[in-house]
Amino acid sequence: MPKEYRTIQEVAGPLMLVKGVENVTYDELGEIELVSGETRRCKVLEIDGSNALVQLFESSTGINLSNSKVRFLGRSMELGVSEDMLGRVFDGLGRPIDDGPEILPEARMDINGLPMNPAARSYPDEFIQTGVSAIDGLNTLVRGQKLPIFSASGLPHANLAAQIARQAKVRGTDEPFAVVFAAMGITFEESNFFIESFKETGAIDRTVLFINLANDPAVERISTPRMALTAAEYLAFEKNMHVLVILTDITNYADALREVSAARKEVPGRRGYPGYMYTDLASLYERAGRQKGKSGSVTMIPILTMPEDDKTHPIPDLTGYITEGQIILSRELYRKGVTPPIDVLPSLSRLKDKGIGEGKTRADHASTMNQLFAAYARGKEAKELMVILGEAALSDIDLIYAKFADAFEAEYVSQGYMTNRDIEETLKIGWKLLSILPRGELKRIDDKFLDEYYGK
């Protein structure tokens, strides 16, 4: 029986100070028993001599300083994991909320995970087909990659994420595949949208959901992605599954981090976010990857909404340093009715070159990709010029490029959330669009491919 303390000194926001504790360690989990018999959970943040600063996971309402009891459990936050978690819905602390039975854990794992041995990591190079042309064709996702979606308020990032989760697969294999979904601080509606869309397509059977809603405690939000990643690592490296982790919305996570940091009276950094936010985000993102000798993998798609549509805001900025590229959604394209509104030019997948080409997708993939990028960039420039000087100011070839840019947005990028294109179809549409341009303009593509595909 662990020792019970009745020495709560003060409660401030989500923090609580307990005096005169013995043998309590950093990150240890505790329980607070209120006068009413209700128990709440907390975690040790700081030890100073015999004083422990603990962080409450739920609200501090009703905690009576003299009559409430605190017990420390002698272990850090753990998640009981099992293959039976597939198809289930949990709250941000890993408790089932779908009225189903408790999980009988096959193992208990520390939610902070163990850092992957850098030498044991293997390089991500297997193509994942998401069925979305703008991703497959131009910003290819590979197994073990972390590729965030940079979105903004009012853009349909949820639809895109749900589409990827539904359609993603590695071609030519039937290795077991799972989706782990962590919702942090999103609205009930948004989480309902994800659950319904997984149910509709039957994807729910291979999905584990961790849900922390906007009206749930912000502190719980900090452990939600860690719960999800722990489950993902278990499924990937113990059960040899290929796991796609979707984290939405990282911005809410970072705000929760700031909330706790402010309550601890830490010196704020940029825009009030704590100085260690980079390290903290890295400790999440770096849990994606593949390990030598294990066939499973963890691929991560974090979604973040850029406040004020500003890419230099600390959250997208720091995320961009850690992750391997980004998919950027554009408000302008969204208004034009392009679905999904992926802004192709600033989007980037740093690992795409490893995942494409002969044997993975098709031999002509890399060169057509570069040609499409170049042509679209030139077409957009031509269109900008047209806005300023009018159509008459453009040369004939620039007019063709402008036409290409429009067709590219309408046919290649805009495909709707229900269309699942395989890579051959994506390449075919790419070739069809490139055929708008005269053959002489396609300097980035080998003659051999032009002979085979141009104008056909």
Add this chain to the structure above:
Amino acid sequence: MSGRLEEMPGEEGYPAYLGSRLAQFYERAGHVISLGSDKREGALSVIGAVSPPGGDISEPVSQATLRIVKVFWGLDASLAAKRHFPAINWLNSYSLYLDNMEGWFNKEVNEHWMEMRQNLMSLLQDEAELEEIVKMVGMDALSAPDRLKMEAARSIREDFLHQNSFHEIDTYTSLEKQYLMMSLVYEFYAESLEALNKGAAIGQLLKMAVRERIGRYKYTLEADIEPEYHKVREELGAEIANVFGKEDF
């Protein structure tokens, strides 16, 4: 309050928990079936007004609100100055319920509702781009189809979006009437464009008398909307046929 409690400030002096408090507030809105056997069903909708200093929505309260709400109506001081009411900016406002509501509108009002909405939105979008050119080099530099587009967009703004809340009839517009209004405005554009491609003169098309009637359509009594719509349509058809053969001078 947060300052009094001597809490560490987050952005611009607001408390760091601003975002989660706002979220907790807005999440109280919803559609519920209460527990119990009598299946009481109720909905609570929240419309919050945020007025940021200087109308600049890049400040923390507006941004935290935008992250949680699904519909945004951005009131625009420059529209109000032009006496365009309701001064809702059509370009930066949005609703994330469009997909959910598509079925309802198409079933309950008209099967082409969403299509019509997209048509009008594209016109307004194009207008914003063309406006840049007009500002720099004037209306005359535009091609005839672009001039028609500008006029059609103006018609959307003045004949459909603008609404007089003190006018007996105009203050309330049923969805059916809204659809007919949208159709008239759009049909003017679509049919004129067709005529233009067949060689009609742009000046004559823009001078058609029926355009005033389209503009007055909003003052039609709810009871008369159908017959009046057909009358205006007929007149539009007749006038367009008339335009052929006339030259711009």
